[in-house]
Amino acid sequence: MPTKDSVSERAEQALIVAAVAGLIVVGVIFFPGLEIFRTAKEAAMRAQAIIGAFAVCTAVAYGGLRRVREMMRQRAVVALLAAAVTWTAITTLTSGQRWLSEESLVTVVCSALLFISVWYVAPRVPPSALLVLAITAAVNAALAATQEYAVWNPFQFDVAYEVHLRATALMGNPNDVGAYLALCAVILVMTMQTLHGWQRWIAAAGGAAALTGVFISQTRTAVLAVMVTAFVMALRRSWKAGAAIVAIALLALLAATQVDIPGLSRIATAPKYLQSGQWNAYFSQRLPAFATAWAMFVDHPLLGVGPGAFKFFYLPYRIELSQVYPERIMNGAGVNFAETHNDHLQLLAETGLPGYALFLAACGVLAMHSLRSRETGSEAQRLAAGLALPFVVVLIVLALALFPLQIAATRHLLMTVSALIVGWSRM
């Protein structure tokens, strides 16, 4: 008969394996169906969260509450987790489209469970565990390249799809590829600075693959997010390093006006588009989505329209707003936007000001972990201190024109790495 300690130990080992395996599985998994990428990744994330919750319960039942008490001491994190789930439940109850909001509530609860299960075991997860992201980054970047340059594509697409939109890698969409790889790039570059020897080389190779993938995906927001994060990281060293990053970025943009550089050339054309009043064209026809989300927030500032309900209310708001805003703003793609393509606005629209305040507070609490010294402490503590701020910066910028909180690939990465940062910094 296994002893109490051995059962608890096995449960914790299962949690470590799940935390590391989850990073690989969610990055590469797909499943046949009407939609082959996002649904599979969402299912994988939920499965890890539910199995992780059971493993945590087993570890607590047989190993005692010592680790739970340690976690409870980080009151800000506990309060934010509880508040996020509670507020989502409240806004689901008041939602204008309950079915869709219930789906979002499940996602939020699973995200919280995933966070707790990784946080519980974080002190036993070595920083080198993040090196598995080098594999997923390399696989996705390589596949995106072969698809973008029409060398090889394992997936079949409608003939109407232009080649660039077929560069889905294992994510489902070039923008998803850009967002995922931008997060991987920042994590791997910061991990590289902490690790030594061959591990540093693997992190460097993974980071380089992820960065290359960001440019191959031609996702402007991801390129911008990487630039801003590089600036913040450099600024933490010295203002001269920050100035050097700005100079390099300006030179690269200048070069991109003359030569076609994937990702950069589209950013460099911004002044031309904006001067000629083609704002909506520059924002890939997303301005109607931004405007409708803002209008939903103005109408429902406290509770929002309900989690996941943006897409349901988009059409009536869009029709109403086409009488308010000029044609050059509202003349967008003739489709229903399922997502706002701006998580800041979508959170405001769906969960009101309290929901968005919770997001900002979570970013603030996570970024505060960077206030600790990056020179002292264990390897994990130094990585947590180094990674926290850049990780928050890349998320905030990505959320300006993408939706990293809405898709499982990026949300899983955000939850796992945030939990590791929180767990590592208090070892």
Add this chain to the structure above:
Amino acid sequence: MKRLLALIPIAVACTWGLISFVSRPLSCNRSMARLQASTNLASETGDTYRATILARTNLAEMRRLEGPCRTTVNLYVLEANNFDVLGRKEDAIAALRRGLKVDQRPEIYFNIGTLLVELGRIDEAVENYVIAVRIAKSMVTAIPSPEARERVDRRLAQLAGHPPP
């Protein structure tokens, strides 16, 4: 023993969670792909008997999926297509209206408009077309009825503040 007993309800809850929130969405997604292929076959086959059998089989499976896949708007669109194959246009419209309770897509309004045109209810059709076309202007050219198209054009001109001559 006490610990094991305490874990049993948690294990049951987790199993229920895995079935409801992991397995069902995956199987729903897979069933939808199969149903789409089968619906396309029913619409495109020239054999009326085969189309009827396929559409009936599809609808039976869709009825089973209406619970677990209730937030999948494609389910209602495919249901409408199968009703249309059977010539049950009222039922097709009702299915599309159920879809609008999940996602108010312009193409659903457009499809309702087209079914209403086929039923000769032009006034109602125009209302639905106008909603669709205000989001997706290119859809105007796809309106099958010249009368409905003309009335939609007139309504759009009025809404834009340019009354037609």
